[in-house]
Amino acid sequence: TQGPFDNSAAAPIGQGLASMLMGISDSGNVTVNASYAEQSTTWGLYLHDDWKVSRKLSMNIGLRYEIESAITERYNRSVLGFDPTAAPAIAAQVQANYALNPTAGLNPAQFQVAGGLTFAGVNNNPRGLWNVYPHSFMPRFGLAYSLTNKTVLRAGYGIFYGFLGTRRTNVIQNGFSQTTYEVPSLDGGLTFANTLANPFPNGIQQPLGAAGGAMTGLGQAISFFNQNPLPPYMQRWSFGIQQELPHRILADISYVGNRGTHIETTRNINALPNSYLSTSPVRDPTTINYLTASVPNPFYPLLPNTALGGAVVSRASLLTPYPQFTSVTTTAYQGYSWYHSFNLQAEKRLTAHLMFTGAYTYSKFMEATSYLNAGDPMPERVISDQDFTHRLSGSAIYELPFGKGRKWLSQAHGLLNIIVGGWQAQTIYSIQSGNPLTWGNVLFNGNYSDIPLSGGSRSVAEWFDIHSGFVTASNAQLSNNLRTFPLRLSNVRGPKIVNFDISAIKATKIGERLTMQFRAESLNAMNHPLFANPTVDPTNGAFGAITAQNNNPRRIQLTLKLLF
Numbered sequence: 389t390q391g392p393f394d395n396s397a398a399a400p401i402g403q404g405l406a407s408m409l410m411g412i413s414d415s416g417n418v419t420v421n422a423s424y425a426e427q428s429t430t431w432g433l434y435l436h437d438d439w440k441v442s443r444k445l446s447m448n449i450g451l452r453y454e455i456e457s458a459i460t461e462r463y464n465r466s467v468l469g470f471d472p473t474a475a476p477a478i479a480a481q482v483q484a485n486y487a488l489n490p491t492a493g494l495n496p497a498q499f500q501v502a503g504g505l506t507f508a509g510v511n512n513n514p515r516g517l518w519n520v521y522p523h524s525f526m527p528r529f530g531l532a533y534s535l536t537n538k539t540v541l542r543a544g545y546g547i548f549y550g551f552l553g554t555r556r557t558n559v560i561q562n563g564f565s566q567t568t569y570e571v572p573s574l575d576g577g578l579t580f581a582n583t584l585a586n587p588f589p590n591g592i593q594q595p596l597g598a599a600g601g602a603m604t605g606l607g608q609a610i611s612f613f614n615q616n617p618l619p620p621y622m623q624r625w626s627f628g629i630q631q632e633l634p635h636r637i638l639a640d641i642s643y644v645g646n647r648g649t650h651i652e653t654t655r656n657i658n659a660l661p662n663s664y665l666s667t668s669p670v671r672d673p674t675t676i677n678y679l680t681a682s683v684p685n686p687f688y689p690l691l692p693n694t695a696l697g698g699a700v701v702s703r704a705s706l707l708t709p710y711p712q713f714t715s716v717t718t719t720a721y722q723g724y725s726w727y728h729s730f731n732l733q734a735e736k737r738l739t740a741h742l743m744f745t746g747a748y749t750y751s752k753f754m755e756a757t758s759y760l761n762a763g764d765p766m767p768e769r770v771i772s773d774q775d776f777t778h779r780l781s782g783s784a785i786y787e788l789p790f791g792k793g794r795k796w797l798s799q800a801h802g803l804l805n806i807i808v809g810g811w812q813a814q815t816i817y818s819i820q821s822g823n824p825l826t827w828g829n830v831l832f833n834g835n836y837s838d839i840p841l842s843g844g845s846r847s848v849a850e851w852f853d854i855h856s857g858f859v860t861a862s863n864a865q866l867s868n869n870l871r872t873f874p875l876r877l878s879n880v881r882g883p884k885i886v887n888f889d890i891s892a893i894k895a896t897k898i899g900e901r902l903t904m905q906f907r908a909e910s911l912n913a914m915n916h917p918l919f920a921n922p923t924v925d926p927t928n929g930a931f932g933a934i935t936a937q938n939n940n941p942r943r944i945q946l947t948l949k950l951l952f
Contacts, residue, residue, distance in 0.1 A: 412572060412580050412583055412584065413570060413572055413582075413583070413584050413587055414572065415569075415570060415572070416569075416570040416587055417567050417568060417569045417570060418567070418568050418570075418588065418592060419565060419566070419567040419568075420565060420566045420567075420568075420592060420593075420594060420595055421565050422465055422561045422564035422565045422595065423465075424461050424462075424465055424466070424558070424559050424561065425461065425462040425463070426459050426460065426461050426462075426466075426558065426559050427459070427460055427462070428456065428457055428458065428459040428460070429456070429457045430454060430455070430456040430457070430551065431454065431455050431456075432452060432453065432454045433452070433453045433454075434450065434451070434452040434453075435450060435451050435452075436448065436449070436450035436451075436528075437449055437450070443534075444533055444534045444535075445531065445532070445533050445534075446531065446532045446533075447529075447530065447531045447532075448528075448529075448530045448531075449527075449528070449529055449530075450527070450528040450529075451525065451526065451527050451528070452525075452526040452528070453524065453525055453526070454524045454526070454549060455520065455521075455522060455524065456520070456521070456524075456551060456552055456619070457516065457520060458514075458516030458517050458518045458519070458520055459516070459517045459518075459557060459558075459559060460508070460515045460516055460517070461508065461515075461517075461559045464507065464508045464509030464510065464515060464598070465559065465561060465564045465597065466507070466508050466517060466559035466560055466561060466564075467505050467506070467507060467508075467559075467560040467561070467562050467563070467604075467610075467611070467612050467613065468505075468506045468507050468508045468513050468514075468517060468612070468613060468615075469505075469506045469612050469613060469614075469615045470503065470504070470505060470506065470610075470612040470657075470716065470718065471503065471504055471505075471506050471602070472502065472503045472710075473502055473503070474502065474503055474504035474506075474601075474602040475501075475502060475504075475602060476501060476502075476504055476602045476603050476606060476712060477602070477603055478501070478603070478606070478687075478690045478691075479501040479502065481690065482501045482686045482687055482690065482712070483496070483499060483500070483501055483686070485684075485686035485687075485688075486499045486686035486706075489683070489684035489686070491683045491703050491706055492678075492703075493664075493678070493703075493707070494706065494707055499686075499706065499711070501711065501712050502710075503602075503709075503710045503712070503713075503716070504601065504602025504603070504604065505562060505563070505601075505602070505604050505605060505610060505612060506612075507563070507597075507598035508598075509598075510598045517559065517613045518552070518613050518614065518615050518616070518617050519615055519616050519617075521552070521617060521618065521619055524549045524619060524621075525547075526546065526547045526548060526549055526621075527545075527546070527547060528544075528545070528546040528547075529544060529545050529546070530542070530543065530544035530545075531543050531544070538631060538632040539629065539630070539631050539632075540629070540630045541627075541628075541629055542626070542627070542628045542629075542630065542642075543625075543626065543627045543628070544624075544625065544626050545623070545624070545625040545626075546623075546624050546625075547621055547622070547623050547624075548621060548622045548624065549619050549620070549621045550619055550620040550621065550622075551619065552617050552619050560611055560612065560613065562604055562605045562608075562610050562611070563595060563596060563597055563598065563600045563604035563605065564595050564597050565595055566593050566594060566595035566596075567593075567693075568588055568591075568592045568593040569693055570582060570587045570588060605713065606687075606691050606694065606696070606712050606713065607687065607691035607694025607695050607696035607697065607712070607713070607714070608694055608695065608713065608714060609713065609714045609715040609716075609717070610713055610715070610716055610717075611716070611717040611718060612716075612718050613718065613719075614718050614719045614720065614721075617719065617721065618650040618721040619650065620648065620649065620650045620651045620652055620721070620723075621648075621649055621650060622646055622647070622648050622649075623646070623647045623649070624644070624645070624646045624647075625644075625645050625646075626642055626643065626644045626645070627642065627643050628640055628641060628642025628643070628731075629641050629642070635736065635739065636736060636737045636739050637734060637735070637736045638734070638735045638736075638737075639732075639733070639734050640731070640732070640733040640734075640735075641730075641731070641732055641733075642730075642731045642733075643728070643729070643730055643731070644727075644728075644729045644731060645726075645727065645728050645729075646725075646726065646727040647724075647725070647726050647727075648723070648724055648725035648726070648755075649724055650721040650723070650724075651721070651723030651724060651725060651755075651757050652719050652720070652721055652723060653719070653720045653721070653722055653723045653757055653758070653759070653767055654717055654718075654719060654720075655717065655718055655719070655720040655722075655759075656715050656716065656717050656762050657709065657710075657716050657717075657718065658708045658709055658710045658713055658714075658715050658716035659708065659715075659761075659762035659763045660679075660704055660707060660708055660762070660763060661707070661708075661709075661763050662761055662763040662764065662870055664679065664704070664707055664868075665761070665763075665868055665869055665870040666868055666869040666870065667869070667870050668869065669833075670831070670864070670866075671831070671863075671864050671865065671866055671867065671869075672868070672869060675868050675869070676867050676868050678703060679702065679703055679704040679707075679868045680702050680703070680704065680868070681702065681703045682700040682701070682702060682703075683700060683701065683702070683703050683706065684699070684700060685698055685699055685700050685701040686706070687701075687712065688700075695714050696712070696714075704868070722756075722766055722767055723755070723756060723757040723767055724755070724756050724757075725753070725754065725755035725756070725757065725772065726753075726754050726755075727751065727752070727753045727754075728751065728752055729749050729750065729751035729752075730749070730750045730751070731747065731748070731749050732747070732748045732749075733745070733746065733747040733748075734746045734747075738785070738787075741786060741787040741788070741789055741794075742784070742785070742786050742787075743784065743785045743786075744782065744783065744784035744785070745782065745783050745784075746780075746781070746782040747779075747780070747781050747782070748778075748779070748780050749778070749779045750777065750778060751775070751776070751777065751779075752771075752775060752777065753771070753772040753774055753775040753776075754769065754770070754771060754772060754775075755769075755770065755771075755772040756768060756769045756770070758770075758875055760871050760872075760874075760875060761870060761871050768874070768875055770874055770875050770876050771824045771876050771877070771878040772824075772876075773823050773824055773826055773876060774823065775823060775824060775878070776820045776821045776822075776823060776885075777821040778820060778821045779818070779819070779820035779821070780818070780819050780820070781816075781817065781818040781819075782816075782817050782818075783814070783815065783816045783817070784814065784815050785812055785813070785814050786812065786813045786814075787811070787812050788811040788812065788813065790808040790809060790811065791805050791808050791809020791810060791811075792805045792809055794809065797809075806896055809896075810894050810895045810896055810897075811892065811893070811894050812892070812893040812894070812895075813890070813891070813892055813893075814890065814891045814892075814893065815888070815889065815890045815891075816887075816888070816889045816890075817887070817888045817889075818885070818886070818887050819884060819885065819886045819887075820884065820885050821881060821884055821885075822881035822882035822883050822884050822885065822921075823881060823882055823921075824876040824877060824878055824880065824881050824882075825852075825876065825877070825880050825881065825882060825921055825922070825924055826875055826876050826924070827873060827874070827875060827876065827877075827924050828924065828925065829865075829866050829867075829869070829871050829873065830858060830859075830865075830866075830873050830924075830926055831858070831859040831864065831865060831866050831873075831926070832857050832858055832859070832873055833857045833859065834856045834857020834858075835856070835857070836877055836879070836880075837879065838853060838856040838857065839852050839853055839856050839857075839877065839879070839880050840852055840853070840879050840880050840881075841853050848919060848933065848934040849933050850932050850933065851882075851883075851922035851932055851933065851934055852880055852922065852932055853932075854926075854931055854932035858926045858931070859926060860926040860927060860931060861927075862927045865926070865927060882919075882920070882921035882922065883918070883919040883920075883921070883934065885918055886916050886918070887912060887916070887918070887939075888912070888913050888914045888916065889909065889910065889911050889912070889913055890909075890910050890913045891907060891908060891909040891910065892907070892908045893905065893906070893907050893908075894906045894907075901952055902950060902951070902952045903950070903951040903952070904948070904949075904950055904951075905947075905948070905949050905950075905951060906946075906947070906948050907945075907946070907947040907948075907949075908944070908945075908946055909944070909945050909946075909947070910942060910943070910944050911940075911942070911943045911944075911945070912939060912940065912941065912942050912943065913942060914942075915941055915942040917937050917939065917941075918937065918938045918939035919934045919936070919937055919938065920934060920935070920936035920937060920938050921934070922934045922935075923935060
């Protein structure tokens with residue numbers, strides 16, 4: 389019988405069953421998890437005015453101001469920040485251990501064990517998890533000018549801030565949870581110190597919380613709050629011309645732009661510095677062997693049951709800025725983006741039983757929100773994975789001209805009118821370009837322009853040219869290198885997205901207050917597959933092939949509802 393804790397037997401089934409029958413467990417653990425009661429608030433003030441400047445010119449001007457408080461936890465059960473100068477209690481011992489067995493490329497004087505977490509509400513630290521940003525002013529401006537009775541110019545500009553904590557972020561509780569591991573035997577199974585009846589004879593370890601100080605999370609991955617966050621904001625502007633055409637058709641031509649600033653990124657400040665990575669254009673066994681070599685662990689045996697608990701570690705782990713942690717992540721606000729689009733739209737209001745809307749967008753969306761190498765100072769400027777160069781969409785509603793009051797069978801009454809009257813046909817169609825593919829750290833010896841295939845040559849078996857310079861041999865792949873192959877290429881994209889829906893709707897009046905509506909809808913009416921992006925791992929046997937579908941086959945649904 390398994391006890392009330394995680395008991396995962398690694399031994400063969402027969403051996404595990406025998407030990408269980410003897411009341412002995414192979415391994416297990418129990419975790420004391422922290423709870424939290426957090427709070428953050430945001431306040432906003434908005435002033436707006438519509439101003440009729442003249443018979444032809446109208447303006448609207450607004451200003452919004454928001455201020456967001458930092459998150460607080462009722463009992464201060466949260467990490468606050470990171471002190472790079474903090475000295476863990478084991479620092480001197482670790483540095484002495486390292487001096488006895490230094491690794492090539494890092495002399496003892498350079499090896500430092502410094503840095504640790506700070507906590508909210510202790511040691512004169514504030515309860516709020518970051519400093520409040522007080523400058524979120526958001527002006528908005530728009531105008532409309534009538535050139536003629538049927539031609540209008542429109543323009544607008546606005547700033548829009550995002551939130552930092554409200555509805556987005558939770559407290560960080562490194563140190564406020566604790567796992568106790570079951571150790572059945574200390575002598576290789578000759579004797580057993582605990583049993584299933586008493587798996588933790590020394591008790592369950594309780595978390596130290598903030599009392600752990602700079603020792604919190606040693607040998608593990610930690611994260612902390614950037615103490616001076618910058619809320620992301622968007623600047624958006626537009627300019628357009630609207631023209632009324634015959635038959636109540638409205639045409640709209642416009643330009644829309646958007647600039648994103650201070651977009652949040654995740655940053656590992658404990659990444660291996662780029663200076664240690666290979667700059668070779670091919671696999672570099674010398675660098676790989678140097679960084680992955682096992683060397684004496686100066687933290688042994690000070691951090692048991694952690695990633696630094698063994699007698700040896702990889703050399704790379706000792707070359708990071710904070711070798712006592714496996715990673716140290718926080719948020720940075722170095723990201724940015726920009727978007728430009730040309731938009732053409734036509735809309736016909738309901739006349740002669742017909743209404744339709746059509747729109748075409750030509751756009752480009754660039755961003756810098758991801759780091760090509762973890763140690764890079766800034767994110768890579770690259771085409772966004774949400775860039776869809778072309779998008780065409782349209783919808784239409786047609787009221788069939790049959791039944792009472794319509795062109796045909798206008799005198800129909802009773803059952804005949806119920807059958808033929810009140811029908812509408814609707815359709816929605818959309819098609820757009822595929823999005824750019826996101827690549828890994830691939831080895832490519834060729835020209836980027838040779839990767840895409842022409843439409844006639846492309847197939848689900850080979851979506852792009854896998855022979856254009858990709859190195860596919862597993863033993864030749866790059867590792868521990870300074871990456872240069874981009875995250876995405878604007879000319880290598882996934883399949884386009886096409887969808888066509890149709891429906892028939894009938895409304896039947898029952899008395900004065902009750903209407904019965906019947907809907908017959910066909911989603912993906914043409915049964916067109918929307919393929920997933922192809923495999924981009926050169927070592928995968930399906931490299932360049934599409935192996936999945938993202939949409940459902942045609943679906944027909946019937947609905948009946950009463951409106952009263």
